[in-house]
Amino acid sequence: MTRQVNIGIGEEDRVAICEGLSRLLADTYTLYLTSHNFHWNVTGPMFNSLHAMFMTQYTELWNAIDPIAERIRSLGQPAPGSYAQFAKLSSLPDAPEVPPKALDMVDILAKGHEAAARTARTLFPLVEKASDEPTADLLTQRIGVHEQAAWMLRALLEE
Numbered sequence: 001m002t003r004q005v006n007i008g009i010g011e012e013d014r015v016a017i018c019e020g021l022s023r024l025l026a027d028t029y030t031l032y033l034t035s036h037n038f039h040w041n042v043t044g045p046m047f048n049s050l051h052a053m054f055m056t057q058y059t060e061l062w063n064a065i066d067p068i069a070e071r072i073r074s075l076g077q078p079a080p081g082s083y084a085q086f087a088k089l090s091s092l093p094d095a096p097e098v099p100p101k102a103l104d105m106v107d108i109l110a111k112g113h114e115a116a117a118r119t120a121r122t123l124f125p126l127v128e129k130a131s132d133e134p135t136a137d138l139l140t141q142r143i144g145v146h147e148q149a150a151w152m153l154r155a156l157l158e159e
Contacts, residue, residue, distance in 0.1 A: 005076035013130035018077035020123040021135065024142065025068045025080060026089035027116040032061035034095040035109060041099035046156075050102055057109070057149055064142065071138055091115050103157060110153035117146035 005014065039054035069079035080089060087094070092112050100108065120139045127135045 007075075009075070009130045009132055011076075013126065013132070014075040015077060016126055017123065017130060017132060017135055018072045018075050020119075020126065021068055021072045021075075022077075022080050022085075023089050023091065024116065024119050024123070024139075025065065025072065026086040027092055027112075027119045028061055028064050028068060028142075029086050030090040030092045030094065031109070031112045031116055032058055032065065034092070034112060035061060037095045038099070038105040038109065042102050042105060043099075044102040046102050050106070053152075054105075054109075060145060060149075064145070067138060068142075071135055074134075075132075091119055106153050106156050110150045110157070113146040113150035113153065117143050117150065120146070 005011070009017075035054050035058035039051060039058055042050045042054065069081070072079040080086060092115050096108075099105070120142045123139055124136065127139065
């Protein structure tokens with residue numbers, strides 16, 4: 001028997017918030033996988049610095065996946081967890097099959113972090129309307145991380 005969730009947020013709002021969090025989870029997982037791919041495959045004169053930077057970023061993304069999924073579960077919905085689900089939900093493209101040049105990797109990751117920040121930001125009106133402070137806190141943290149990572153990556157592309 002499934003017990004009804006009674007946390008002060010109506011079912012309709014919880015479902016809608018979870019749909020948005022599922023998109024953020026998919027973006028986060030896709031960006032994690034792309035960052036890890038680029039960590040393995042980066043080459044060229046910036047290898048050491050990019051290899052280390054990508055590892056820092058994919059580790060942070062990996063650690064973000066569980067809190068997002070657990071927030072979805074806390075709101076009473078199943079968290080997506082398959083590649084097929086993530087492919088449908090994510091606003092990011094999959095990593096290229098052939099590893100791009102190092103600075104193209106940087107550009108792809110910067111765009112990915114910007115997209116993830118946008119995905120998180122779209123949820124705020126609904127979260128505020130539902131008085132869902134824990135989700136608002138999670139979104140604020142994620143936006144800050146993605147915006148900072150995007151800035152650091154964009155800085156590498158300036159001449």
